[in-house]
Amino acid sequence: MEHDAAPARRPYDASRRRAAAEQRRQRVAEVAARLFAEHGWNGTTLALVAGEAEVSVEWVTKGFGGKAGLFMAAFASAGLGRRGGLLNAFHELRLEDDPDPDARLDRFVEFACGIVEPMGPLVGVLLSGAEQDPTLRDLVRTAHLSHAAVCEELVRLVAVGEPAPDAVDEVYLLTRAEVYQTLAQHRGWTIERYAAWLRRSLRAAVDHGTTY
Structure with a gap:
C-alpha cells in the first residue's frame, strides 16, 4: 500500500x-x-x-x-535613534540647498522642536545616570560635541552678514532641551509658543541682537 x-x-x-x-x-x-x-x-x-x-x-x-x-x-x-544621531539628522535637512537664510531658520526651528519635545523629559535622567554610569557619561560627551557642531553649522547657514561674536554659544544655550523643558513645565509654554520664541531668539543671537 x-x-x-x-x-x-x-x-x-x-x-x-x-x-x-x-x-x-x-x-x-x-x-x-x-x-x-x-x-x-x-x-x-x-x-x-x-x-x-x-x-x-x-x-x-x-x-x-x-x-x-x-x-x-x-x-x-x-528622538534621533533611527536617524543616526543629531549631527546626521541635521545634515539630512540639507539647509544649504535653500538660498534663503530665513527659510533655513524656519526649517531648523521645526527640526529643533521635533527633538526637544520628546527628548526634553529624558535629559535630566541622562545627567543623573551619567553620574553613576561611565557609558552614559560617554553619551553625554558625545551629545555635547554633536550639539556644538550643529550650532556652528547653523550660525554659518542662517547668518545675514557677519555673525555676532558669541553667536555659536548663544545658539547652543537656546537650543538645549532643558530650556524647553523649563519653559514647558514651569511656565506652561506650548510647543508653538516655544517655536516662535526660539526663532526670534536665534535670529537675534546670530545677527548682533537684531530682532525681526
Missing part, C-alpha cells in the same frame, strides 16, 4: 523572526522612555520596565545589556 507523501516543511523564515524581535525591542524601548521620564533614573528598574512591557527581566537584560543600555535605547527611541 502506498503511503501519502509527508507534507512539505515550510522554510524557516528568519527575516520574519528578526522583524518580530526588533518590534518587541522597539516597544520595550518606548515603554522604558516613558517610565524613565516619569520615575527618573533611580526610580526606573529593569523589573518595572519588564512588567509594563510584558516581557521577562531576563529578556530585558539580555536584549539591552543592563540599565544603561536600556536607557540608551529609550533615549534613541524618543
Whole structure:
C-alpha cells in the first residue's frame, strides 16, 4: 500500500523572526522612555520596565545589556535613534540647498522642536545616570560635541552678514532641551509658543541682537 507523501516543511523564515524581535525591542524601548521620564533614573528598574512591557527581566537584560543600555535605547527611541544621531539628522535637512537664510531658520526651528519635545523629559535622567554610569557619561560627551557642531553649522547657514561674536554659544544655550523643558513645565509654554520664541531668539543671537 502506498503511503501519502509527508507534507512539505515550510522554510524557516528568519527575516520574519528578526522583524518580530526588533518590534518587541522597539516597544520595550518606548515603554522604558516613558517610565524613565516619569520615575527618573533611580526610580526606573529593569523589573518595572519588564512588567509594563510584558516581557521577562531576563529578556530585558539580555536584549539591552543592563540599565544603561536600556536607557540608551529609550533615549534613541524618543528622538534621533533611527536617524543616526543629531549631527546626521541635521545634515539630512540639507539647509544649504535653500538660498534663503530665513527659510533655513524656519526649517531648523521645526527640526529643533521635533527633538526637544520628546527628548526634553529624558535629559535630566541622562545627567543623573551619567553620574553613576561611565557609558552614559560617554553619551553625554558625545551629545555635547554633536550639539556644538550643529550650532556652528547653523550660525554659518542662517547668518545675514557677519555673525555676532558669541553667536555659536548663544545658539547652543537656546537650543538645549532643558530650556524647553523649563519653559514647558514651569511656565506652561506650548510647543508653538516655544517655536516662535526660539526663532526670534536665534535670529537675534546670530545677527548682533537684531530682532525681526
